[in-house]
Amino acid sequence: EPEVTQTPSHQVTQMGQEVILRCVPxxxxxxxxxxxxxxxxxxxxxxxxxxxEISEKSxxxxxxxxxxxxxxxxxxxxxxxTKLEDSAMYFCASSIEGQGRISPLHFGNGTRLTxx
Amino acid sequence: ELKVxxxxxxxxxxxxxxxxxxxxxxxxxxxxxxxxxxxxKSLESLFVLLSNGAVKQEGRLMxxxxxxxxxxxxxxxxxxxxxxxxxxxxxxxxxxxxxxIFGKGTKLSVKP
Numbered sequence: 001e002p003e004v005t006q007t008p009s010h011q012v013t014q015m016g017q018e019v020i021l022r023c024v025p026x027x028x029x030x031x032x033x034x035x036x037x038x039x040x041x042x043x044x045x046x047x048x049x050x051x052x053e054i055s056e057k058s059x060x061x062x063x064x065x066x067x068x069x070x071x072x073x074x075x076x077x078x079x080x081x082t083k084l085e086d087s088a089m090y091f092c093a094s095s096i097e098g099q100g101r102i103s104p105l106h107f108g109n110g111t112r113l114t115x116x
Numbered sequence: 117e118l119k120v121x122x123x124x125x126x127x128x129x130x131x132x133x134x135x136x137x138x139x140x141x142x143x144x145x146x147x148x149x150x151x152x153x154x155x156x157k158s159l160e161s162l163f164v165l166l167s168n169g170a171v172k173q174e175g176r177l178m179x180x181x182x183x184x185x186x187x188x189x190x191x192x193x194x195x196x197x198x199x200x201x202x203x204x205x206x207x208x209x210x211x212x213x214x215x216x217i218f219g220k221g222t223k224l225s226v227k228p
Contacts, residue, residue, distance in 0.1 A: 031214050043159065043218040045209055056215050091158065095214045104149060104161035105214050 002026045004108035006092050012114045013082055021077045021111045023092030032075045033093040033105060034067065036060070043091070049075065082115045089113075118143050118207050122219035129195050129226050137222045139188040139205035148181050148188045149206045149216060159204070162190075195226045 005024045013019050025032050034046040047057040049067055064080045075094075079086055089112050093105040119142035129135050139148065150162040163172045165181035165188060172179050176199065178191045188205055202223045206216040 033214055035216075042220045043204060043206075043216075045215050045217065048215050056209075058209075093159075093214070102147060102164060102166060104151075104164050105159075105216070106161070107159040109158045 004092055004094055004106050006090075006108035006111050008111060009109065010112045010114070012116065015084060015115055016081050019079050019082055019113065021079075021090050021092075021113070023075045023077070023108055024073050025075055025092065025094030026096075026106055027073070029094035029096045029106070031055075031095045032067075032069070033095075034077045035091045035093060035107075036088040037091065037110075038088045046077075079113075082113075084115050087113055087115045118145065118209060118217045120205060120207050120217050120219040122203075122205055122222050125220055125222055127222055127224045129192070129224070131196055131226055131228050132194050134194065135192050137190040137192075137203055137205075137224075139190070139219055141186050141188075141205075141207045143186075144183070145186070145207045146183065147208060150179050150188070150190055151204045151206065151218075153202045153204065153221070155202075162203075192224070195224075197226050197228060200224055200226045 007022045032049045035043050037043045045058050047061045048055045066078045068076050089110045091110045092108045095103050095105045121140045123138050148165045151159040153159050163179040168183040170181045176193045181188045202221040204218050204221045206218040209215040209217045
């Protein structure tokens with residue numbers, strides 16, 4: 001079964017550094033998402049992306065965050081100047097929505113970001 | 117903005133018993149999602165409930181949606197240890213179908 005893949009599985013960075021989290025969504029999916037989960041807490045929506053642009057973003061997704069689909073397969077989340085509170089598990093997800101079709105999100109295995 | 121509340125947040129059950137997890141949401145929504153998460157793992161889709169009165173079953177899990185009461189339930193029948201996980205319900209946020217607000221999750225532990 002096709003799946004969403006994320007790399008790296010674990011990233012450790014120092015406060016103030018930039019990180020890029022990478023995702024390869026399922027190939028025929030059209031919508032892409034980033035969510036995060038701080039350890040032991042609930043899953044929070046960050047941003048959705050469709051047709052090469054952001055379709056919606058949450059209050060968490062401020063100017064330090066950006067997303068990009070640099071080619072036909074990758075979808076990246078960049079955090080420009082990391083803070084301690086950015087430490088979390090970041091999940092990429094994709095779905096095949098559209099034309100009246102509602103489908104669940106397919107999540108990757110996540111990247112655990114640790115900011116020291 | 118949609119608020120999603122689950123209860124209980126922790127549930128310890130014995131194998132063979134039945135129990136129900138409740139998910140209340142604050143505003144009108146025509147769909148509700150249930151996900152399962154094993155420790156340190158990703159989120160696995162269990163059910164997508166699309167209409168009032170929708171009921172879906174998969175194995176020992178059955179989910180239902182009452183849009184008038186703004187309530188979804190996840191019923192566990194004759195629990196087994198393999199069902200131990202955290203279960204999240206989620207409702208739509210904003211305009212896109214996949215922008216979801218998650219509940220805090222119910223951590224289920226099934227003991228022999």
